[in-house]
Amino acid sequence: MRKFRNSLLLLVLAAVCLPQTATQLVTPEIRRVGDKLACKCGVCNNTVATCQMLECHYSLPARQKIATLQQQGRSDDTILASFVKESGISALSSPPAEGFNILGYLMPIIGIVAGLGAILLFLKKSKQYRIPATVPPLDNEMLARYKERIDKDMAKLE
Amino acid sequence: MENLGALALILAFCLSIYAIAGSIIGKWKNKPFLVLSAERAVYSIWFLVATAVGILIHALVTGDFRLSYVAQNTNHAMPWYYKVAAWWGGQAGSLMLWAFVLSTYSAVVVYQNRRKFREMMPYVVTVLMVVQAFFLMLIAFVISPFNVLMQGKGIVDVGDGRGLNPLLQYWTMIIHPPILYMGYVGFVVPFAFAMASLITKQPGDDWIFTTRRWAIVTWFFQTTGVLLGAGWAYAVLGWGGYWGWDAVENASLLPWLTSTSFLHSVLMQEKKGMMKVWNMVLVSATFFLCIFGTTLTRTGLVSSVHAFAQSPIGVYFFTFLAVGIAATVYLILDRLDYLKSESHMESVISRESSFLFNNLILLASCFSILWGTLFPVISEAVTGEKISVDGPFFNRVNIPIGLFLLFLTGVGPLIAWRRSSIESLKKAFFWPVAVSLALVAGLMISGMRHPYALMSFGLCLFVTATVFGEFFKGAKAIRAKNGMNFIAATVELTHRNTRRYGGYLVHMGVVAMFIGFTGAAFNLDSTVEAAKGDSFKLGRYELKVRDISDSENADYVSRKAAIDIFVGEKQIDTLYPERRFYKASQQGTSEVAIRRQLNEDLYLNFAGANDPKKAVVQAYVFPLVSWIWIGFWILFAGTIVCLTPSKIRMQYARTEVVGIARNYAEIQK
Amino acid sequence: MFFAAAVLVTLVILGFTLFIRSKDLPEPVPVSPYHHLEVRKASVYENLRDLQFEYRVGKLSDEDYQRTKLDLQAGLAIVLAEIDKLKQLEGAPAPGGKSKAVAKKSDTKSDTKSDTARVCPHCSAKFEKPLKFCGECGKPMVTEAG
Numbered sequence: 018m019r020k021f022r023n024s025l026l027l028l029v030l031a032a033v034c035l036p037q038t039a040t041q042l043v044t045p046e047i048r049r050v051g052d053k054l055a056c057k058c059g060v061c062n063n064t065v066a067t068c069q070m071l072e073c074h075y076s077l078p079a080r081q082k083i084a085t086l087q088q089q090g091r092s093d094d095t096i097l098a099s100f101v102k103e104s105g106i107s108a109l110s111s112p113p114a115e116g117f118n119i120l121g122y123l124m125p126i127i128g129i130v131a132g133l134g135a136i137l138l139f140l141k142k143s144k145q146y147r148i149p150a151t152v153p154p155l156d157n158e159m160l161a162r163y164k165e166r167i168d169k170d171m172a173k174l175e
Numbered sequence: 176m177e178n179l180g181a182l183a184l185i186l187a188f189c190l191s192i193y194a195i196a197g198s199i200i201g202k203w204k205n206k207p208f209l210v211l212s213a214e215r216a217v218y219s220i221w222f223l224v225a226t227a228v229g230i231l232i233h234a235l236v237t238g239d240f241r242l243s244y245v246a247q248n249t250n251h252a253m254p255w256y257y258k259v260a261a262w263w264g265g266q267a268g269s270l271m272l273w274a275f276v277l278s279t280y281s282a283v284v285v286y287q288n289r290r291k292f293r294e295m296m297p298y299v300v301t302v303l304m305v306v307q308a309f310f311l312m313l314i315a316f317v318i319s320p321f322n323v324l325m326q327g328k329g330i331v332d333v334g335d336g337r338g339l340n341p342l343l344q345y346w347t348m349i350i351h352p353p354i355l356y357m358g359y360v361g362f363v364v365p366f367a368f369a370m371a372s373l374i375t376k377q378p379g380d381d382w383i384f385t386t387r388r389w390a391i392v393t394w395f396f397q398t399t400g401v402l403l404g405a406g407w408a409y410a411v412l413g414w415g416g417y418w419g420w421d422a423v424e425n426a427s428l429l430p431w432l433t434s435t436s437f438l439h440s441v442l443m444q445e446k447k448g449m450m451k452v453w454n455m456v457l458v459s460a461t462f463f464l465c466i467f468g469t470t471l472t473r474t475g476l477v478s479s480v481h482a483f484a485q486s487p488i489g490v491y492f493f494t495f496l497a498v499g500i501a502a503t504v505y506l507i508l509d510r511l512d513y514l515k516s517e518s519h520m521e522s523v524i525s526r527e528s529s530f531l532f533n534n535l536i537l538l539a540s541c542f543s544i545l546w547g548t549l550f551p552v553i554s555e556a557v558t559g560e561k562i563s564v565d566g567p568f569f570n571r572v573n574i575p576i577g578l579f580l581l582f583l584t585g586v587g588p589l590i591a592w593r594r595s596s597i598e599s600l601k602k603a604f605f606w607p608v609a610v611s612l613a614l615v616a617g618l619m620i621s622g623m624r625h626p627y628a629l630m631s632f633g634l635c636l637f638v639t640a641t642v643f644g645e646f647f648k649g650a651k652a653i654r655a656k657n658g659m660n661f662i663a664a665t666v667e668l669t670h671r672n673t674r675r676y677g678g679y680l681v682h683m684g685v686v687a688m689f690i691g692f693t694g695a696a697f698n699l700d701s702t703v704e705a706a707k708g709d710s711f712k713l714g715r716y717e718l719k720v721r722d723i724s725d726s727e728n729a730d731y732v733s734r735k736a737a738i739d740i741f742v743g744e745k746q747i748d749t750l751y752p753e754r755r756f757y758k759a760s761q762q763g764t765s766e767v768a769i770r771r772q773l774n775e776d777l778y779l780n781f782a783g784a785n786d787p788k789k790a791v792v793q794a795y796v797f798p799l800v801s802w803i804w805i806g807f808w809i810l811f812a813g814t815i816v817c818l819t820p821s822k823i824r825m826q827y828a829r830t831e832v833v834g835i836a837r838n839y840a841e842i843q844k
Numbered sequence: 845m846f847f848a849a850a851v852l853v854t855l856v857i858l859g860f861t862l863f864i865r866s867k868d869l870p871e872p873v874p875v876s877p878y879h880h881l882e883v884r885k886a887s888v889y890e891n892l893r894d895l896q897f898e899y900r901v902g903k904l905s906d907e908d909y910q911r912t913k914l915d916l917q918a919g920l921a922i923v924l925a926e927i928d929k930l931k932q933l934e935g936a937p938a939p940g941g942k943s944k945a946v947a948k949k950s951d952t953k954s955d956t957k958s959d960t961a962r963v964c965p966h967c968s969a970k971f972e973k974p975l976k977f978c979g980e981c982g983k984p985m986v987t988e989a990g
Contacts, residue, residue: 178846178850179846179849179853182850182853183853183856186853186854186857190857190861207869208864208866208869211864211868211869211870212861212862212864215861215862215864216861219860219861222857223857226853289870289872290870290871290872290873293872333859377880378880379881379883380878381878381883384883444892445887446887446890447891448884449882459975499911517884521912521915589896589903591898591903591904591908591912592894592912593912593915594908594911594912595903595904595908596905596907596908597904598905599903599904602902603903624881648901648903649897649901651901652897652900657944672894745969
């Protein structure tokens with residue numbers, strides 16, 4: 018639940034950034050870069066390109082900034098770098114795959130592979146399965162003894 | 176009054192401790208009076224918690240602004256039903272909702288089984304009451320909803336409160352939290368039976384048969400709760416999405432994934448006595464993920480749109496989780512012998528192995544979501560640098576997982592239990608694969624290039640074909656034998672095994688939802704600033720701003736646009752997106768205008784205005800979104816079918832019971 | 845006022861929880877000693893029924909059908925054998941030799957009780973002899989607590 022004070026702040030900020038609104042805010046070029054940037058408004062978990070919150074105090078100015086930098090002819094990477102310089106790695110929508118953060122990408126894969134391994138192990142084990150000694154081995158005689166009863170019951174099934 | 180409420184909670188806490196002790200000692204020393212007394216305590220707790228709830232609701236509705244909880248969550252101007260809903264608007268109240276739902280479930284369980292399962296019931300009561308005691312402790316001693324506002328030594332009445340966030344003043348928000356809680360709390364019951372069965376080493380799988388309905392019903396509540404949240408986000412928040420991979424949304428999805436997995440895996444135990452350990456693990460994981468979800472929401476571990484502020488209760492939650500998980504793991508490990516499989520897998524190509532993969536996929540999705548949610552916290556702890564893990568991460572992992580799950584949904588029903596030969600699979604798969612490949616080819620010819628979308632549509636048709644095939648072939652067989660007409664034969668078929676065919680219906684609901692999710696690949700949007708008379712294009716629509724008007728009433732000021740929608744030359748509709756500013760809460764909201772159609776929604780949001788003559792309008796086209804909500808209703812119908820008793824269940828068992836009866840009769844002679 | 849209410853609520857609750865007469869003790873629903881085996885048998889029959897149906901629908905090849913059917917029947921025979929073994933242990937089929945459980949039952953039963961035990965409380969079918977389970981509907985005959 019958003020706090021009352023936050024919402025006031027949001028409104029004030031919105032009022033500041035709204036006058037910059039131009040027609041056709043999200044161009045495909047802005048979207049391309051914005052998809053790699055996290056919206057840091059603090060309440061959503063979207064990217065700058067996909068945040069669709071009203072008067073978002075982060076993604077709207079960020080899109081403006083991307084547009085301005087693009088007009089100056091900057092490359093995508095330098096635009097991203099300038100965001101990172103301003104507010105740290107958390108400006109990126111997903112961390113760069115280096116150092117400890119590689120683990121972030123690897124873990125789900127490790128999980129799936131481990132699960133697959135467990136299933137294969139299970140299948141292999143059940144292939145070698147022998148009926149444990151505690152259960153009396155079933156001979157044909159025993160089956161024959163119950164056969165009549167089973168057949169009678171089965172006839173009733175349908 | 177508030178003193179009585181607080182007293183009731185403290186008394187309830189003491190009784191829950193008494194119930195735990197009474198059950199254990201009563202069972203141990205074989206004292207049926209003590210066991211019964213512990214069960215009576217469960218009813219008493221329900222009465223006490225209900226009394227406390229009644230007092231809180233009375234305070235909320237009458238506006239007793241001496242209570243800090245009332246002052247923080249209501250104000251005079253709110254309609255009565257939102258005042259009642261403010262019960263779960265804050266932290267203390269929502270924990271009280273947990274306690275209340277749990278006490279109700281516990282009372283129902285104790286009543287239903289008052290003469291059954293005398294071996295297990297004391298431990299069922301113990302597990303239920305341990306959880307109950309934990310939540311009662313929190314609301315009785317740590318964050319009581321009955322705290323009054325004090326100044327010096329005097330109680331203060333602030334006169335009017337802060338009110339409920341206007342965004343939350345929407346009908347789904349009244350029922351979303353209780354339904355979600357009913358889903359999450361409900362899983363305590365299967366968990367309690369599972370643990371009791373484990374403790375007493377029950378022969379057989381009674382805990383599964385007894386809690387089957389609980390599991391299905393609570394699973395349905397979870398699904399409904401999650402989708403209500405999504406529907407609210409779509410219709411109210413104005414960002415046009417229904418899912419944002421927000422930490423709390425994720426937390427609500429985690430137990431849903433494990434419980435879905437449990438519902439499937441449990442079939443293997445019912446049919447073949449396999450996977451007993453695994454089912455114990457799944458039911459425990461679901462329960463602890465429910466608690467974990469509550470932890471995430473209530474303690475502010477990760478920042479989120481839903482989370483309440485940081486609070487001291489985090490420590491309690493983590494302690495409870497740690498102790499609970501440790502105890503469960505110990506119990507399962509200690510009883511591994513008792514959980515031995517009664518049978519084994521005959522073949523790799525079998526229904527059993529399709530369930531194994533279904534479990535793997537659901538858990539992989541659960542794990543990746545949990546990991547993605549917690550990774551920022553972990554990474555910050557390790558590297559000291561904040562990072563963001565947003566939508567793209569979750570989508571990258573979960574879209575392929577979701578598609579594979581859809582594939583399994585189609586494959587599963589075609590494979591027989593125990594063993595299938597490649598030949599019969601070829602026969603069974605031929606038509607479903609053929610039609611879905613034809614669909615994919617057709618879509619590609621018509622210009623669709625999005626790979627995931629193509630796969631998704633293909634798989635949706637594949638699953639639909641297999642499900643319809645199941646109904647068709649089954650009904651045909653019954654018709655051939657009984658000479659019924661086709662519809663009667665289909666009903667007969669479903670009635671014979673409601674859980675299976677209801678399950679297929681639920682799968683169809685999921686297919687409809689996937690159609691809706693896939694539509695997101697083709698979303699269109701445009702943001703324009705338009706004056707009266709301006710027009711702009713979006714997709715096949717031509718939108719023309721006819722009018723912009725201001726109005727004001729006691730609650731809010733508003734600005735509304737009237738936008739005519741044209742397709743070609745023809746006007747098809749007029750939409751009125753509106754922007755409001757609430758005076759009391761000083762908060763702006765947007766009343767989005769949605770033209771809902773089966774093929775696509777046109778979604779207009781009045782985003783703001785820079786000068787009074789112009790409106791900033793965000794316009795979106797969301798293809799196929801309606802199918803998500805249609806899917807929910809299909810799923811609902813399927814769940815109802817699942818819960819209907821099957822027609823000829825246990826008929827065969829009866830023959831033998833007659834046999835036993837005859838034996839007894841002979842003995843009596 | 846508050847004190848009166850508080851004392852009243854506390855007393856009522858404690859009284860309800862702690863004051864139990866012996867006639868309040870519930871008589872447990874009788875459970876067949878073979879209950880878990882019955883359940884297992886029921887599930888094998890269910891599997892057999894399923895198998896038959898799936899075969900008729902054409903989901904299985906002849907060979908798979910025969911093999912699986914044999915497997916299931918073998919499993920069923922094991923369960924039936926276990927039930928018979930249990931019955932032997934209880935002394936049920938042995939003529940004249942009353943099992944412990946049954947002997948206890950018949951001792952505690954008064955004559956009027958035997959009468960009620962001859963009429964099924966669920967489907968009102970009548971039997972010549974008192975039964976533990978109804979021969980018509982299969983539900984336990986002795987359910988009433990009194």
